[in-house]
Amino acid sequence: xxTPKRTPAPRTVLGVKRTRTGKKSRIEVEHTHAMWKKALFxxxxxxxIVVAVGVIVTIxxxxxxxxxxxxxxxxxxxxxxxxxxxxxxxxxxxxxxxRIVGAIIVGFGLAVCGCVMxxxxxxxxxxxxxxxxxxxxxxxxxxxxxxxxxxLGGPYILIGNAFVFALIxxxxxxxxxxxxxxxSETMILAGIALNYLFQATNQLFNYIANDDQRTxxxxxxxxxxxxxxxxxxxxxxxxxxxxxxxxxxxxxDLNLMxxxxxxxxxxxVDASHVRMFIMVVSSLLVAVLVAFVGVIGFIGLVAxxxxxxxxxxDHRYLIPAAGGVGAILLLLADVISVNLLSPTxxxxxxxxxxxxxxxxxxxxxxxxxxxxxx
Amino acid sequence: xxxxxxxxxxxxxxxSTEILHTMTLDVGDGQIVSIVGPNGSGKSTLIKCIDRILTxxxxxxxxxxxxxxxxxxxxxxxxxAYVPQNxxxxxxxxxxxxxxxxxxxxxxxxxxxYDEQKxxxxxxxxxxxxxxxxxxxxISGGQQQKVLIARALAQDTGVILLDEPTSNLDIWHQIDVxxxxxxxxxxxxxxxxxxxxxxxxxARYSDSIVMMKKGKIVAAGKPDIVLNGDNLSAIYGIEANVxxxxxxxxxxxxxxxxxxxxxxxxxxxxKRPVPPAR
Numbered sequence: 001x002x003t004p005k006r007t008p009a010p011r012t013v014l015g016v017k018r019t020r021t022g023k024k025s026r027i028e029v030e031h032t033h034a035m036w037k038k039a040l041f042x043x044x045x046x047x048x049i050v051v052a053v054g055v056i057v058t059i060x061x062x063x064x065x066x067x068x069x070x071x072x073x074x075x076x077x078x079x080x081x082x083x084x085x086x087x088x089x090x091x092x093x094x095x096x097x098x099r100i101v102g103a104i105i106v107g108f109g110l111a112v113c114g115c116v117m118x119x120x121x122x123x124x125x126x127x128x129x130x131x132x133x134x135x136x137x138x139x140x141x142x143x144x145x146x147x148x149x150x151x152l153g154g155p156y157i158l159i160g161n162a163f164v165f166a167l168i169x170x171x172x173x174x175x176x177x178x179x180x181x182x183x184s185e186t187m188i189l190a191g192i193a194l195n196y197l198f199q200a201t202n203q204l205f206n207y208i209a210n211d212d213q214r215t216x217x218x219x220x221x222x223x224x225x226x227x228x229x230x231x232x233x234x235x236x237x238x239x240x241x242x243x244x245x246x247x248x249x250x251x252x253d254l255n256l257m258x259x260x261x262x263x264x265x266x267x268x269v270d271a272s273h274v275r276m277f278i279m280v281v282s283s284l285l286v287a288v289l290v291a292f293v294g295v296i297g298f299i300g301l302v303a304x305x306x307x308x309x310x311x312x313x314d315h316r317y318l319i320p321a322a323g324g325v326g327a328i329l330l331l332l333a334d335v336i337s338v339n340l341l342s343p344t345x346x347x348x349x350x351x352x353x354x355x356x357x358x359x360x361x362x363x364x365x366x367x368x369x370x371x372x373x374x
Numbered sequence: 375x376x377x378x379x380x381x382x383x384x385x386x387x388x389x390s391t392e393i394l395h396t397m398t399l400d401v402g403d404g405q406i407v408s409i410v411g412p413n414g415s416g417k418s419t420l421i422k423c424i425d426r427i428l429t430x431x432x433x434x435x436x437x438x439x440x441x442x443x444x445x446x447x448x449x450x451x452x453x454x455a456y457v458p459q460n461x462x463x464x465x466x467x468x469x470x471x472x473x474x475x476x477x478x479x480x481x482x483x484x485x486x487x488y489d490e491q492k493x494x495x496x497x498x499x500x501x502x503x504x505x506x507x508x509x510x511x512x513i514s515g516g517q518q519q520k521v522l523i524a525r526a527l528a529q530d531t532g533v534i535l536l537d538e539p540t541s542n543l544d545i546w547h548q549i550d551v552x553x554x555x556x557x558x559x560x561x562x563x564x565x566x567x568x569x570x571x572x573x574x575x576x577a578r579y580s581d582s583i584v585m586m587k588k589g590k591i592v593a594a595g596k597p598d599i600v601l602n603g604d605n606l607s608a609i610y611g612i613e614a615n616v617x618x619x620x621x622x623x624x625x626x627x628x629x630x631x632x633x634x635x636x637x638x639x640x641x642x643x644x645k646r647p648v649p650p651a652r
Contacts, residue, residue, distance in 0.1 A: 030507055268479035313466050
């Protein structure tokens, strides 16, 4: 990409004398306001997440006072300021905080992936879940659980399988896009077909599995962030920290992709190259996330739509905002899943759907954007 | 006449079927050239090949004597702009955002105020400034076409390609869009190549007309020379009355020439060479 030559704004642009005398017209002022609103939305999201974390860390089945919770957190920086019991410290540092950080990383990552996949596939139904990547991972888990076929050993038996099969699944979809004449519809259809295939095999495995194996499979299939610890979080965080900025560098190109490959090409964006890049990077991120937390289906599909309704389709704002909304959704779902029927933990994927679907339907049916998916 | 764009032996096709056959064409600077021809004659394909949306199999395309087939895509997008027939509308982009897309080949990574300024200029030029914040899906077909033209203008190129800019528009908007194209081209000294179906609109607004059939140029020149009864019967298979009004030919179609009897003669007494394609 060569750097374009920049010329200072000429007094007459396109041969037309400017009628405006440096003053902005009404519509230009409105536009500036709209841009500010988008920026404010991002700031508000960040503030909301910070506040939510501050509140959520104090909620839990074990009664720990707010002062004690923050005392424990401060203790990790400056030791022995507040005296607390060992078990309290464990709950806050090894259970609550990892859950919160995990919810934010996973929610953010899945939402961003859904967002960019929808853009490159030009389909509002695209998401890591509908493309079959999650069910691919689940297939891997079932293989390990039922037949003991594993790829990695030790504590990573399930995770390794899930990761590899998620990658295989997205690999098939991406390979299809490399075929001549393959369109984004081909990729969506292939993804949906794979989704059905893996679901069918999962049901088959479910049928032949014994009770222990079945429990293992169904727990994984409903998604959970309970299994996350600081080690896995560092890994998830590192992968997200590499992949998400990479995806964000394509924000402009994603905007152009949404108006069609031909138009994108005519404006200098190699559509198939961008699609390949986005699919490879986002599938990698999804595979890692899904391998650790299982099937959490709703966020990747819906967080981008919620944000499109609120800030529009400009990916420069859409990507971070979708991530933020995804993080918030998963945080809230996690609070509910842990505390609603405590001490029983409701699977987070289930909670996600239960709170997310009504909210999303409300936004869709509100009627302001009737032509939203025209 | 300064040559702005020239095609040399341009061919396009897949291994078995060739869609464009060694086309050679020169387009003068500041001209409006219409490409006409029956369905399937390769008009849109030609437009897309010039902008390398489709990759030509052989031949060269020169703009200002620079070979665009050797440019990278960004450079090409600063040289030639393309106005599609319509735009995909899966996600809700505002009119401003759509036009801002045209600045992509000039941007670094982020938009800056000069690019936004440019978008306002272009919107103002087309008189659609007030639509800037409206979602693209919610404006009428004629307005959408203007927005797509605005996007191409924002690309700041010397050549603009338009693919059927008037189809799907009512007659008022057809004239509106063509008047805008004509005044823009003359004002900015842009060169426009338009694939178009409507022969009367083409005749009225073009400096020259290129008539295609089955991927070949069969006639090219001023509208009153190309659009004559013989060409219309040979290329389109219609019988038509061509009347001149202020040196502009107007075509009144009368009847189609039956395809079946191969040796049938048309109104002017010429043998029909080949039945029209589709």
